[in-house]
Amino acid sequence: MTAVRAAGAEPRETSGVTTAGLLTYVATHGEPDAVARLLELAGVSYTAEELADQSRWFSYATRVRLFSAATEVLGDPDVMFHVGAAALRSGLAHSLELVLRALGSPRQVFRRLPRAVAKFTTVSSMEILETTATSARTALHLHEGYEHSALDCDFARGLATTVPQLFGLPAGVVTSAECRTGDGRTCIYEVSWERRSRLRRRRNSGTDTDRELAALRGQLRTLQSTATELAGSDDLDTVLRQIVARAGQAVLAPAHLLAVAAPGGGPPLVHSAGLPYEEAQELARRLLADEDLGPRAVVVDVASARRRHGRLAAVYPSGDGSMADEQAMLAAYAGHAAAALELLFALDGARLEAERAGALLSLAHELAAADAVDAICQVVANALPRVVGCDSASVMLWDPSTGQLQARASADVGRPKQEVFFETPLRPEESPELLELLSTREPRIIRDGEGSPAVRSLLAQIGVTDVVALPLVTDGIFLGIATASWTTEAAPGELTGDVLVRLQGVGDQAVSALQRARLLETVRHQAHHDALTGLPNRVLFLERLLAELPSAGPGAHLGVLFCDLDRFKQVNDVLGHAAGDELLRQVAARLGAAIRPGDTVGRLSGDEFAIILPGLLDAADAHGLADRVVDCFDEPFRLEGREVTVGTSVGVAVHQPGSDAEELLRQADAAMYRHKQGQSSPRPA
Secondary structure, eight states, X not given: OOOBOXXXXXXXXXXXXXXXXXXXXXXXXXXXXXXXXXXXXXXXXXXXXXXXOTTOEEOHHHHHHHHHHHHHHHTXXXXXXXXXXXXHHHTOOHHHHHHHHTTOSHHHHHHHHHHHHTTTBSSEEEEEEEEOSSEEEEEEEEOTTSOOOHHHHHHHHHHHTTTGGGGTOOOOEEEEEEEEETTTTEEEEEEEOOOTGGGTTTSOTTHHHHHHHHHHHHHHHHHHHHHHHHHTOOOXXXXXXXXXXXXXXXXXXXXXXXXXXXXXXXXXXXXXXXSOHHHHHHHHHHHHTTOOOGXXXXXXXXXXXXXXXXXXXXXXXXXXXXXXXHHHHHXXXXXXXXXXHHHHHHHHHHHHHHHHHHHHHHHHHHHHHOOSHHHHHHHHHHHHHHHHOOSEEEEEEEETTTTEEEEEEEESOOHHHHHHHHTOOBOTTTOHHHHHHHHHOXXXXXXXXXXXXXXXXXXXXXXOSEEEEEEEEETTEEEEEEEEEESSTTSOSSSOHHHHHHHHHHHHHHHHHHHHHHHHHHHHHHHHBOTTTOOBOHHHHHHHHHHHGGGOBTTBEEEEEEEEETTHHHHHHHHOHHHHHHHHHHHHHHHHHHSOTTOEEEEEETTEEEEEEEEESSTTHHHHHHHHHHHTTSSOEEETTEEEOOOEEEEEEEOOTTOOHHHHHHHHHHHHHHHHHTOOOOOOO
């Protein structure tokens, strides 16, 4: 059997009951500074308060150093026997005293001492060689890998003499002792005591009862102080650690384990003392699955009247540590732990709801300030983790022209993953999930491993496992989806209740904001674009021309072309205004095809068009582009089923230092009139 040890920590080989009793004895029998001298001589890194904590465990090496230092500080070679013999007076753990008293007699206690030894040390085991009504012969075996200490043997013998005192009898007497017999790792000693019947007349009849009442009161005080400590914290992680740390006051054991179901779903909350991480996780899984851990553990539910939060266990290296009545004691403590968790979960729930309500209110304010579609999408994506409690979120909008969902915003996704997300559209023909959202318009959960290949691939690339997709719909029109994603198994099991309400709250605000943004975009577009051709109008054209002026200069000349259709009035008069409008639309299309990608075509009024030519390498290049514009009118236009030939007059102006946008446009307009006067336009056929 080996000592239980948490990774990276000092081995848990000696119970705090031993160190607490030692410090009490030294403080009682030594000088005022005896405890301070003890710690200094022992060279340990713990404080007196830590060593006096009966729920803590320390290494065998720490134990031996403390024993040696105590012998020197008190100047008594037999001090460790006396420390063991004074265990009851020094404050033996009330829980252990009650358990031992419940066995009924010293003989029964000695028979069960092999189990009780595990509550003091994990480096030794005990064997009962023989018991009678008034004596017991025991063997204490030190495990391999540990160096024998005569002081430790003295302490064990002194401790054995206290067993009769549990029942109101005088201390036992060590009648024989053999140290390091056999393999050199075993100590054998015999303890005897007086019969209870011989002492009936001499003994105060209330002594036995008084001791039990004192132990019960002590246990009650321990439970009350623990309950007060638990209730005084408002941090869940702190409370869970405290529950584990103080479980040792209820049941002495080398290790304790607490597994609690997460209040919001997801992986269980696991805290342990004295167990390696992997073993703690596996035992926690078995605890929550209601599996039997066998005789090596004392297990109780951490439950209130409303719900079971999880399970708490005192764990021993083997099945030799647990004793009768310990489950009841641990259950009493677990009741206080459950009450503290119930209160904390209620406070956390109220705090979370307040935070989420605040997040929804903040979302409304942020959406009110956002007037662009992409800005609105980003505000919604940022709000979803705060409101829903997800790990990441996104907004994807439906593009009816391409028939696909395209990412427009994301939150809490790393930049490399974000790039993949924005570059991967979803199409109904590739993802049945999207087809279902388009048809049902209902939110759904898409889980890792259950989706279509396209969706699974996207989820894997961006590093999430479960996604809740909420359709954004208004007046029967599908706008897109908002998604809430998780990287662990923390997604809700089903979309009901509070989760759905919060999602829909965000979705409703998003839809309203997107409607407003699209209406605003329409108004803005109408204010800056020609309604007939869709080209920038005079206002927007001048804004763009003004924006290009700072970059104009040598090697990046700025030119403007001013175009006027020849005899446009005749088209209107002969073929009608509908044909004239169609002509203007076709002219806009041809001009757009004739210019370079960075150029801007605008309709200024009637049949007047203008083109901005930024970044010309040479001023003469503007005339070459003007010729290209004239050439695009060579082909006749098709109007009202007839071919109509229409020409254009083009004026060219190149920016000169000191001229502004209006001046540049006037120069191009004047050049156009000069060009028009030098040519004639054909009549409509």
